Amino acid sequence: INLLRGSVTLEEVTLYEEDGVSPFVALGGLEAHVALTELLKHHVHITQGNIERLYAQIARQEEGFNFDTLLAHFTSTEESSTAEPSATPWQITVDNLSLNNGGIDYLDIAGEQHWRVGDLNIAAPHISMGDYDNKVELSSTINEQARLNGDVTLNLATKDFTVDGVLEEFDIADTYPIVKSSVNLGSLTGYVGAKVHAEGNIAYLGAMRLSGNI
Numbered sequence: 193i194n195l196l197r198g199s200v201t202l203e204e205v206t207l208y209e210e211d212g213v214s215p216f217v218a219l220g221g222l223e224a225h226v227a228l229t230e231l232l233k234h235h236v237h238i239t240q241g242n243i244e245r246l247y248a249q250i251a252r253q254e255e256g257f258n259f260d261t262l263l264a265h266f267t268s269t270e271e272s273s274t275a276e277p278s279a280t281p282w283q284i285t286v287d288n289l290s291l292n293n294g295g296i297d298y299l300d301i302a303g304e305q306h307w308r309v310g311d312l313n314i315a316a317p318h319i320s321m322g323d324y325d326n327k328v329e330l331s332s333t334i335n336e337q338a339r340l341n342g343d344v345t346l347n348l349a350t351k352d353f354t355v356d357g358v359l360e361e362f363d364i365a366d367t368y369p370i371v372k373s374s375v376n377l378g379s380l381t382g383y384v385g386a387k388v389h390a391e392g393n394i395a396y397l398g399a400m401r402l403s404g405n406i
Contacts, residue, residue: 239288
């Protein structure tokens with residue numbers, strides 16, 4: 193941390209789940225620059241941010257998600273805060289954000305699903321942590337082979353999102369655990385490419401709505 197320049201650098205950081213073994217979030221590197229004068233206005237303004245090799249593992253079981261305990265910790269901290277009700281809230285914005293070579297594993301243990309997003313690259317000119325529709329450009333692989341390139345709109349307050357992109361070589365066998373609950377199929381095979389529109393909420397990925405042209 194360089195206080196005079198308002199810069200922050202992190203390398204090789206890992207946050208583990210409660211068991212102390214399973215990685216929840218891992219970070220290869222981060223560089224950020226903060227506008228110091230904005231802190232006097234209760235505004236954390238990151239003027240530039242570069243994130244390398246960010247990995248997250250999201251797991252859903254019948255009792256909830258693996259990040260529920262973490263959220264509960266911050267919620268209890270906020271509720272027990274002694275800050276005055278009239279205290280000025282902090283605003284957080286990020287400009288010129290890039291993420292390179294990231295990845296996400298989504299494990300729906302209850303629904304017997306495993307989705308892997310790899311080679312994730314993101315560019316965003318402006319991000320707000322409030323109730324704001326952030327615009328993001330992304331490219332990634334899905335379950336190793338499929339390729340997705342497109343634009344994302346994400347509201348970090350409500351967790352609502354939309355995705356408009358081009359999907360190539362998607363293995364439809366990956367959808368079998370979802371389809372078999374409503375259709376009597378012995379197997380499902382093949383590859384598709386499509387222009388895709390998806391919308392939903394990060395907390396309920398299983399209810400995501402998909403449409404497009406194959």
